[in-house]
Amino acid sequence: MYYNVFGEKVSKRRFKEMCEAAKNRLELIAAGLTSRRDLFKMGLLTAGGMLAAKAGLSARAQTTVQTNPASSGQNTSPGTNQNCVPGNQTQSPPTRAFIQPLPIMPNSAKVSSLTPAPTLAPNTAAGEVRAAAFQAPQIDGTRFPVVPGTLYQFNQRQFTTSFSPDLPSQTMWGFDDGTGPRSPGPTYQAFYGQPQITRNINSLPSISQVNNTGFGMASVSTHLHNAHNPSESDGNPCDFYPSGHFCDQYYPNVLAGFNSTNQPNGDVNESLSTLWYHDHRVDFTSQNTYKGLFGFYCLFNQFDTGDETTGFRLPSFPQFDIPLAFNDKVFDPTTGQLAFDLFNLDGILGDKFLVNGVIQPFLQVSARRYRFRLLDTGPSRFYEFFLTGNVGGQGSATTNPFFLIGTDGNLIPAPVQVKSVRIGPAERVDIIIDFTNFAGQTLYLENRLNQINGLGPVAVDSQVAPQNSSSTECGLVLNDSSQGAIKPAGAGDMVLQFRVGSTVTDNSLPPSQQRFYSLPSKSAPARIVRTFKFDRLNGQWSINGQFMDCNTFRFTVQQNSVEHWLLTNLTGDWTHPVHIHLEEHQIMNRNRAAPNVPTDLGRKDVTQLHPNERVELFFRFRDWLGKYPIHCHNVVHEDHAMMALWHVAPTGDNVAVP
Amino acid sequence: MTDISRRKFLSLTTAAPLAAGVLSTTAVAGETRKFAPVTQETARKRLQGQHLPNLPLITHEGKQVMFYNDLVKDKVVTLNFFFAKCDEICPMVTANLAKVQKLLGDQVGRDIHMYSFTLKPEEDTVAVIGDYRKKFGAKPGWTFFTAKPADMERLRKAIGFTYPDPAVDKDKTQHIGNVRYGNEPLMYWSACPGMAHAKWVAETFEWMIHPERSRVQAP
Numbered sequence: 001m002y003y004n005v006f007g008e009k010v011s012k013r014r015f016k017e018m019c020e021a022a023k024n025r026l027e028l029i030a031a032g033l034t035s036r037r038d039l040f041k042m043g044l045l046t047a048g049g050m051l052a053a054k055a056g057l058s059a060r061a062q063t064t065v066q067t068n069p070a071s072s073g074q075n076t077s078p079g080t081n082q083n084c085v086p087g088n089q090t091q092s093p094p095t096r097a098f099i100q101p102l103p104i105m106p107n108s109a110k111v112s113s114l115t116p117a118p119t120l121a122p123n124t125a126a127g128e129v130r131a132a133a134f135q136a137p138q139i140d141g142t143r144f145p146v147v148p149g150t151l152y153q154f155n156q157r158q159f160t161t162s163f164s165p166d167l168p169s170q171t172m173w174g175f176d177d178g179t180g181p182r183s184p185g186p187t188y189q190a191f192y193g194q195p196q197i198t199r200n201i202n203s204l205p206s207i208s209q210v211n212n213t214g215f216g217m218a219s220v221s222t223h224l225h226n227a228h229n230p231s232e233s234d235g236n237p238c239d240f241y242p243s244g245h246f247c248d249q250y251y252p253n254v255l256a257g258f259n260s261t262n263q264p265n266g267d268v269n270e271s272l273s274t275l276w277y278h279d280h281r282v283d284f285t286s287q288n289t290y291k292g293l294f295g296f297y298c299l300f301n302q303f304d305t306g307d308e309t310t311g312f313r314l315p316s317f318p319q320f321d322i323p324l325a326f327n328d329k330v331f332d333p334t335t336g337q338l339a340f341d342l343f344n345l346d347g348i349l350g351d352k353f354l355v356n357g358v359i360q361p362f363l364q365v366s367a368r369r370y371r372f373r374l375l376d377t378g379p380s381r382f383y384e385f386f387l388t389g390n391v392g393g394q395g396s397a398t399t400n401p402f403f404l405i406g407t408d409g410n411l412i413p414a415p416v417q418v419k420s421v422r423i424g425p426a427e428r429v430d431i432i433i434d435f436t437n438f439a440g441q442t443l444y445l446e447n448r449l450n451q452i453n454g455l456g457p458v459a460v461d462s463q464v465a466p467q468n469s470s471s472t473e474c475g476l477v478l479n480d481s482s483q484g485a486i487k488p489a490g491a492g493d494m495v496l497q498f499r500v501g502s503t504v505t506d507n508s509l510p511p512s513q514q515r516f517y518s519l520p521s522k523s524a525p526a527r528i529v530r531t532f533k534f535d536r537l538n539g540q541w542s543i544n545g546q547f548m549d550c551n552t553f554r555f556t557v558q559q560n561s562v563e564h565w566l567l568t569n570l571t572g573d574w575t576h577p578v579h580i581h582l583e584e585h586q587i588m589n590r591n592r593a594a595p596n597v598p599t600d601l602g603r604k605d606v607t608q609l610h611p612n613e614r615v616e617l618f619f620r621f622r623d624w625l626g627k628y629p630i631h632c633h634n635v636v637h638e639d640h641a642m643m644a645l646w647h648v649a650p651t652g653d654n655v656a657v658p
Numbered sequence: 659m660t661d662i663s664r665r666k667f668l669s670l671t672t673a674a675p676l677a678a679g680v681l682s683t684t685a686v687a688g689e690t691r692k693f694a695p696v697t698q699e700t701a702r703k704r705l706q707g708q709h710l711p712n713l714p715l716i717t718h719e720g721k722q723v724m725f726y727n728d729l730v731k732d733k734v735v736t737l738n739f740f741f742a743k744c745d746e747i748c749p750m751v752t753a754n755l756a757k758v759q760k761l762l763g764d765q766v767g768r769d770i771h772m773y774s775f776t777l778k779p780e781e782d783t784v785a786v787i788g789d790y791r792k793k794f795g796a797k798p799g800w801t802f803f804t805a806k807p808a809d810m811e812r813l814r815k816a817i818g819f820t821y822p823d824p825a826v827d828k829d830k831t832q833h834i835g836n837v838r839y840g841n842e843p844l845m846y847w848s849a850c851p852g853m854a855h856a857k858w859v860a861e862t863f864e865w866m867i868h869p870e871r872s873r874v875q876a877p
Contacts, residue, residue: 093693129874168693207844207869214701214845219869231877241872283848283862332704336693342847343709343818345836453822538747538835539819540851547854550861550873573823626877640836641851647877 090339092331092351095166097360098497104322105296105356108186109177111153118197118248120146128248129241135230135624136195136252139259143195144252150196152188155203156220156293157181158211163329163352164359168336171213172292173204183357184325185277185295189317192271192301195252206243215340216284216291218243223280224297225426226272226409226584226605228256231626234581237282237643238550253299256583259623260560269517270584270603272299274323274373274409274428282550282643286348286379286635290340292357294377296323303516304411312516313509314371314405315432320508321371322363324445326495327354328381345539347380347454347636353447353495362497367439368506371405371432378425379635382457382575382608384449386420387433388489391444397490400443403511406430407602410584413518415511416598420486422449424456424577426633427606429599432511438500448492450485454636456575456610457485519603522586522618526564530555531657534578534609534632534642535570541632541642544657548631548641557621558652564588565617565630569609576609576637581628582648585617592616606633621648705845706731709816713809715775718788718802725813729801730842734770734866737838738852739819739830740802741778742790747834751852752794754859755837759800761860767799769867775813777830779804841866 116123120137122130136144159181160169175185190196204218205211212218219242223235233249241247255266279285279293298317300306306317315321328350332339341348352359376383389398403415409428421429435443450458535542546554557563565585567578584603587595591614595601607615631643644658694700706712712726723729738755740748752774759766766772774791776782782790787802796802805813814820819833826832839862840847846869850862865871 129872131874132876168696171696211698212701212845213696213698214705215847217846217869219865239874241874242870245872247874283850284846334694335696335700335704337696337701339704341818342705342840342845343816343838345818345820345849346822455822537851537853538831539821539833540835540853542851547851549855549858550875551858552855640849641854 090330090332092329093167093333093336095164095352095359097494098362099165100358100361102322102324102361102363102496103356103358104318105182105184105187106179107189107318108152108154109179111151111178114147114151114153114197114199114248118147118151118199118250123248127245129239129245130232130247131236131239132232132626134250135232135626136250136254144250144254145195148195148197148250150190150194152177152196152198153201154185154198154222155181155201156222157203158205161357163338163354163357167331167359170338171211172338173216173288174292175295176203183292183294185293187295187318187323188277188297188299189306190251190253190297190299192253192255192299195250195254198249198251199246200249201246202241202243204243212291213337215287215342217281217288219281219284220288220293221280222247222249222277222293223581224249224251224275224277225579226275227251227297228254228270228272228583228623230624231582231628231648234626234628235277235280236627237280237285237629237631238645240281256620256622261620261622267520268301268303269520271301271304271411271517272409272584273304273406273411274375274430275299276325276375276377276428278377282548283639286639287340287342289377289635290327290329290338290348290379294325296325296373296375298323298373308506308508312411312514313507314514315369315506315508317371320369321373323356323373323375324496325356325375325377326383327377327379328352329354344454344636345541345640347456347634349381349451349453353493355496360495360497362499364499364501365435366501366504367435367437368504369432369434369436369508369510371430373406373409373428373430374421374423375428376423376425378633380425380454382422382424382449382451382577383447383495384420384422384457384486385495386446386448386489386492388444388446388492388494389438389441391442391490391494399489402434403432404429404598405432405511405514405516407599408584408604408606410603411516412598412602413516415514416601417511418598420448421599422597423599424575424606424608424633425635426577426579427599427608433498434511435498435500436503436506438498439502441500443498443500444494445496445498446490446492446494448487448489450487454634455573519586520620522588524562524620526618527558527561527652528654528656529564529566530655531566531568532578532630532644533568533570533657534576536574541637541640543630543642543644546644548643548645550645552645553627553647554644555655555658556647556649556651556653559625559648559650560622561620561652563619563621565619566614567607567609567617568614569611571611573611575611575634576632576642577606577634578609578630579606579633580617580619580630582624583619583621585619588616588618590615625649702843702845709818710842711812711816713805713812715803715805715809715813716784718784718791720784723803729771729773732843734841734863735839736770736772736863737775737817737840738773738836739775739777739814739834740790741776741830741834742782742786743778744831744834747831747853749794751834751837752790754852754854754856755800756794756796757856758860758863759797761856762863765864765867766797770799770863772796772800773803774800775803775805775810777810777814777833779807779810839863839866841869844869
């Protein structure tokens with residue numbers, strides 16, 4: 001079946017016409033006919049905006065596929081086989097791969113008290129800049145005391161670090177829990193039923209002592225991504241504050257439904273596990289997260305215990321349960337310094353792949369099961385990870401299966417064996433890799449997804465995607481379907497190397513025997529269906545033709561109600577990873593068809609919206625009140641206004657197209 | 659490489675892909691490599707070399723100025739594109755920016771400078787852009803520019819008003835929605851849609867003048 005961008009059924013013939021029309025338009029533009037008036041004059045555009053049948057206009061000369069300039073030259077980093085270096089982009093100096101061990105972030109260090117002590121209302125006299133009084137203690141002061149038993153103090157600081165011995169030390173921004181600043185920040189080990197406060201202090205250089213080495217705005221708001229959190233502690237993009245100020249953020253660590261559908265403890269089927277925190281400063285999020293302001297937040301409960309002898313018996317945290325934060329970066333060839341293209345509006349790609357803050361590290365593992373929590377921190381790259389073996393050996397590289405157990409940090413009902421897993425900016429997947437049969441071997445986590453610019457992967461597996469448009473920028477023909485989205489085994493980017501040692505005790509349960517939570521029912525009727533069109537208008541990133549504005553709230557969700565949200569993508573060639581705060585969602589359908597990719601089948605907080613797609617989401621907005629955003633999490637799009645603010649209030653509105 | 663001359667540094671930074679090729683011939687895996695040290699000043703020069711070219715422009719009053727030296731260096735600025743015969747979007751953005759200028763009041767021209775560049779310099783002469791500016795009631799502190807077409811094209815690409823697909827990139831209407839804003843000495847740069855609400859656009863620009871302020875509001 002074929003659909004147009006509005007999700008209406010169309011014939012195969014009509015669909016082909018639509019794709020042709022899009023292609024023709026690009027060719028007409030290439031031929032120098034750039035305005036509607038030009039097209040009218042030539043009789044090529046009808047009054048309705050449809051392109052008339054094209055004849056006699058020669059197609060733009062097709063360029064041939066070139067061999068990879070980056071990998072054919074002096075690139076000593078075998079894992080970063082970039083297909084091309086886009087025209088305007090810097091090419092990083094060479095770095096060696098797999099010479100540094102994977103850094104594993106320490107668990108966050110608690111503090112016994114905070115001075116001054118946290119207060120229900122913001123302590124503005126002491127320099128606090130919170131938006132409102134804490135909600136949780138007002139709901140239940142016994143369960144959620146104003147000063148809970150678990151306290152953290154995080155200073156955001158500038159520090160220097162090294163990504164590779166082949167590069168000079170780098171000026172970065174990170175989180176300091178009292179043991180020194182680092183990026184990724186320390187990993188929270190949080191538990192349901194144990195509320196906590198984090199005092200987030202902005203101790204970055206003030207403007208009078210600025211030395212940001214080229215990018216980054218020392219003005220912050222720290223979001224805890226996917227938390228079921230009250231709005232004043234959510235880290236709203238508009239609630240940013242400068243150096244010398246702080247915000248106490250109350251994380252109740254409570255299940256959705258605790259104050260509504262499933263009192264008093266909430267719905268265990270809404271358990272969250274792999275969350276992350278990151279800076280969310282409006283217009284500057286891409287720079288500040290690229291500069292290091294992010295970290296993991298792992299949330300445990302009586303089933304997902306972090307101990308492989310109890311509960312679901314998942315591999316023990318942190319020894320066999322390892323968070324992996326991926327990002328791609330680019331370095332100035334002269335100075336070796338981390339570079340960020342401040343003048344890019346589309347999306348930023350790097351040619352170096354970092355895991356937990358190091359370029360292409362290795363990890364020594366034992367021949368047993370491991371849980372990995374994969375996080376794509378962006379800014380704009382999508383990954384499709386494969387577990388590749390026999391690299392450089394006789395015969396071809398091998399593709400080895402593993403188990404998907406969680407989507408966006410939420411355990412799915414049962415593990416699914418997969419050959420690969422695709423994630424976009426801000427998405428997470430939890431996987432189990434069983435190294436038992438690989439003792440003494442070397443394996444790689446390999447990204448085989450082909451992406452050469454901010455548009456998204458070169459071809460997407462959406463039913464109606466007419467492939468990405470052509471580009472001659474790198475001598476590649478992008479709309480040639482033979483190019484393919486997925487590179488062959490061994491031809492992608494080797495991001496992380498596993499050196500498998502000998503067999504050790506493994507008390508974790510085999511994935512084939514695992515069962516986790518049930519998916520919450522999606523059958524409740526929606527109070528309202530809202531539509532969000534993600535579009536690009538004359539270069540401006542928009543939602544429903546409007547733009548981010550910290551002073552404008554576009555609609556009001558009724559507290560504890562069910563809503564369906566339709567995300568539509570009118571752009572023919574952009575992929576938008578769309579994130580919604582407060583509540584996770586379930587994908588009801590893509591272009592009216594039930595989702596069929598394993599990563600679409602769980603609870604999500606980011607959904608990839610492919611070109612010419614219409615995705616319907618199920619939400620139940622519970623418990624908390626206040627302001628939250630919906631936005632594209634390609635952070636370059638997000639920073640350029642592809643975001644909208646909304647409220648949760650006791651009474652909702654009926655704005656169907658906010 | 660330890661004692662790199664300023665001239666060589668600039669030539670390297672402006673031709674990065676070439677520089678990578680030259681330097682990497684001396685970089686063998688495992689060899690300790692020396693990089694040019696980075697200070698706030700060298701970072702600023704790199705940014706200037708890659709994105710803020712010092713090329714000649716002509717104001718709506720017919721005066722020749724240099725983009726980096728005269729317009730951007732040491733200043734808080736806004737940068738956007740238009741062309742006089744653009745039907746729908748340019749007039750909307752320009753009218754919106756006129757509202758923004760009114761909201762910013764006497765800060766414009768003193769604390770922040772607004773600049774608009776024609777995407778069709780071949781038809782937008784000094785007289786044309788002068789008339790266009792007058793039509794929208796732009797006040798002092800907001801300057802309109804034309805230039806040699808090749809220079810304007812270089813400026814457009816340098817400050818990133820582009821589209822990844824070269825075919826679409828040729829469509830000038832793809833580049834007229836956004837407004838860049840920045841604080842050059844602090845290296846704070848971002849952009850916002852020119853058609854966003856004027857009050858929010860004005861507030862966004864003011865963050866560049868006063869980056870030390872908080873913005874936290876009740877839910």
